[in-house]
Each structure stands twice: as structure tokens, then as C-alpha cells.
Amino acid sequence: DIQQSKIIEIVELGDERGLLSVIEGNLTIPFDVKRVFYIYGTKEGIRRGFHAHYKTRQALISVSGSCKVYLDDLKRKDNVTLDSPKKILILEPNDWHEMYDFSPDCVLLVLASHYYDPEDYIRDYDKFVEVYGNGIL
Ligand code: T46
Numbered sequence: 001d002i003q004q005s006k007i008i009e010i011v012e013l014g015d016e017r018g019l020l021s022v023i024e025g026n027l028t029i030p031f032d033v034k035r036v037f038y039i040y041g042t043k044e045g046i047r048r049g050f051h052a053h054y055k056t057r058q059a060l061i062s063v064s065g066s067c068k069v070y071l072d073d074l075k076r077k078d079n080v081t082l083d084s085p086k087k088i089l090i091l092e093p094n095d096w097h098e099m100y101d102f103s104p105d106c107v108l109l110v111l112a113s114h115y116y117d118p119e120d121y122i123r124d125y126d127k128f129v130e131v132y133g134n135g136i137l
Contacts, residue, residue, distance in 0.1 A: 008088040031113040042102035053093040057113040065106030072096040
């Protein structure tokens with residue numbers, strides 16, 4: 001299922017001082033990283049995202065706290081829980097996604113393959129179906 005195919009478990013490097021995890025572009029995750037942002041201080045009950053992309057690939061890590069991600073690639077719909085800094089969720093451009101159930105301490109780190117471009121967003125679900133549907137619906 002989606003949990004299996006889209007989640008990468010990274011190695012936790014630890015010693016007596018504590019823990020450290022590493023993400024290297026094109027090694028740990030399947031793309032070069034051009035942009036990094038993080039979502040935090042999310043208010044209770046908030047659901048955000050509601051889009052897919054044309055080109056951008058992303059890696060999501062909840063480095064603190066937890067949140068959930070609803071995914072829909074028109075073939076499968078699934079809900080993934082990000083509750084560990086070892087779990088990386090890879091989002092392909094054709095993954096419609098919505099993030100929700102943020103814990104108050106959640107820091108959701110996102111690594112992206114492209115610079116920010118509002119034109120790269122598909123925010124209309126019907127448009128998403130038109131672009132990625134390929135007559136499967
Ligand atoms: C995504 C999910 C996981 C920028 O100016 N530059 C940026 O690089 C980003 C990411 C956002 N912004 C501005 C655009 C909006 O005015 O920050 C504001 C909030 O962004 P947005 O409403 O797109 O946030 P989300 O949570 O809907 O989506 C974000 C990413 O935009 C998106 O690519 O896949 O996180």
C-alpha cells in the first residue's frame with residue numbers, strides 16, 4: 001500500500017550524546033533539493049494543502065510532533081501518519097495531498113525539488129482529474 005511504497009525510513013545515527021539523522025539529495029530521497037520550508041504552530045483542527053503539482057516532488061518529515069497526510073493519486077486514497085523524524089513521505093507531483101491532525105508541537109519539514117512557483121500548483125480538484133486522470137475515472 002501507499003505506506004509501504006512512499007515512506008522511506010532513514011537511519012538514526014546515535015551515540016551517548018543523542019540522535020542525528022541525515023537526508024542527502026539524490027541519495028536518501030530520489031531528487032535534488034532546491035528548497036526547504038517548514039510548517040509549524042499549526043492551529044487546532046486545521047487542514048491544509050488541498051493541491052497537487054505539475055513538476056514539484058517533495059519529501060515530508062515531521063521532525064517534531066506528528067501530523068497526518070491524506071493522499072489521492074486517482075488510483076488510491078490513503079492516510080499516512082508522520083510521527084517520527086525517521087519517516088520520510090515522498091510526494092510525487094500527481095499526489096493530491098491534505099495535511100491534518102497536527103499536534104501543537106508539530107514541525108513539518110518539507111524538502112522540494114523545485115523553487116517556489118505558484119503556477120506549479122493544481123488547486124482545483126476537477127483540474128487535477130483532467131491533468132492526471134488519463135481516462136481512468
Ligand atoms: C505543499 C505542502 C506540503 C511561499 O512564498 N514560498 C514557498 O516556498 C511556500 C511553500 C509557500 N509560500 C507562501 C504561499 C502562501 O502564501 O506561503 C503561504 C502558505 O503556502 P500554502 O498555502 O501553499 O501552504 P500549504 O500548506 O497549502 O502547502 C505547502 C506547500 O505550498 C506545498 O507545495 O505541497 O505544503
